[in-house]
Amino acid sequence: MRRFLALLSFSLLLVGPAQADPPAEYAFQNYADALQRASASDKPIFLYLGRHGCGYCDKTNKQSFSNGDVRTQMNKTFELAYVDSEGSERLILPNGERVTEAMFAERLNVVGTPVFFALAADGTEIARLYGFQPATALLAFTDYISTRHYETQSFRDYVAGTQSASQ
């Protein structure tokens, strides 16, 4: 899957506007714009794969993305992208294949939503989180990516390490 995302990354083009409901006050943009901006800013990408009506998306939006620290840190650290897992907007992959947002979610084997991906600026997958995430997890995930701890350990090991260090 990592290889697939890397393949997908370089010149992915989103045709038309995304129809989605990412949380307010975040600089979520379509995937193509996020990749383009990331190549200039060299920031990692935070990809939110959601679904309209999804309960865990709604809960994460209202309980976690509403957190001011999360908002500040994520807007500062990432280029933010949102893809509607049931959307019919077209993505054109760098290999020339055209897929819809829904087909893209199928390729990523997104079974339940939300799924949050951290991608390198070139689109290569770094890590992913499944399901509802509390604000503390989103902040830890942001730290994990920005401090590049993903190069040496999993996110779960990183979280366990920071918890034991604080005790």
Place this chain on the structure above:
Amino acid sequence: MRRAACFIALVVAAQSCPAWEFTSAIEVSRHQGKNTFHHLDATGRRSIAVNDEWVAVSWEDNHSGETNAYVALKRLTDDRFLNAEQLNTAGSAYTPGITAFADGFVAGWSDDDAVWARFIGADSKGSPVRVSTSHADQIALAPLDSTSAIAVWMSRENGTCIYAARLQLKGTALTAGTPTPVSDCAVQRSQSQPAVATGSDGTVIVWQDRTTGTNRVYASRTKDAATFTEPVQINETVKKSATWGAGSSAINPSIEHGAQGFWVSWLDKRADRAGYKVYSALSEDGLSWSENLKVQDDFGDETPQWSVSLAVSPTGDGIATWSDAREAAGQDIYFARTEDGDWSENHLFEGGAGPGDQGSPSVAVDAKGTLHIVWIDKADENSSALKYATGTADEP
């Protein structure tokens, strides 16, 4: 595990497991090199159609360097398809669909601006006709009578809304009538994925809409392709949380008509983290619908289903195909059919199983009850081929 569903059914009730006999697969369009991809993603998943003499397959691929829509025909008695012909004459084309019409077929597709249709005869083809007058996508077609058909599509004006228009055939030339919204576009502002079928009691259009917060499947009936009944929700929306979200979604409806009425199937998210499940409903008149019927069996409950396509047997039974990865070795194609109103155990289509991914099935049934199936065979991530087979099942 591969034959577990059928084997167990044989032990419990042997007569309830009809044997499917399939021909060997033949190619509709072969692997054409690295980074060439076939798509069978017509709205309503109607990428194959059959009449008394011919079978037609429409698809999209990028082998020319441009994404185009194609059609290929095969005489039922022949063992190979004729050369593919391009449907669109300019620009790119997406999501073609096809249905039997008059003494041939009518195909529709999208380009970057509008939806188009074209008559496809065995000996001659009509010119493409632009069907939508505004920015549009996702066209589906059904015959009304021997000289007219109905086109339905997703218009992109002020949100997305399903429109319909009558297509009139003279010789091989189609003429498109005035587009009419199927429902109030101010009430349902996020409609997409239309599908349509005609029966003895009118024409029924189904689509999905998420104006209420989650995608739901609706139906409306017309008898004149110009006036439409109020939309009726077909799927049951399951809301597991009183606090969060808007409930389960239902997407990608397919519809077919037969002796028992209108069958509709769709992908349903009520199982939540198990992914999409296949559900269906039946209506005699297109106005009132049965309770939702689960299509995949217990062996498919733990893995998501994708790309459900629907056909109806001459006796009116529903036949559903889809892909899933219950054997954890890539996507394989499965079948189920209704027996006395309930869906059967699932059958693995052996020709659409094995290494790599076999998916995006589309099915049609001819007058003799033979099932025609086309699917995408992906041996790896970088290329694909279109394959076709026919099958028959013992009557239960």
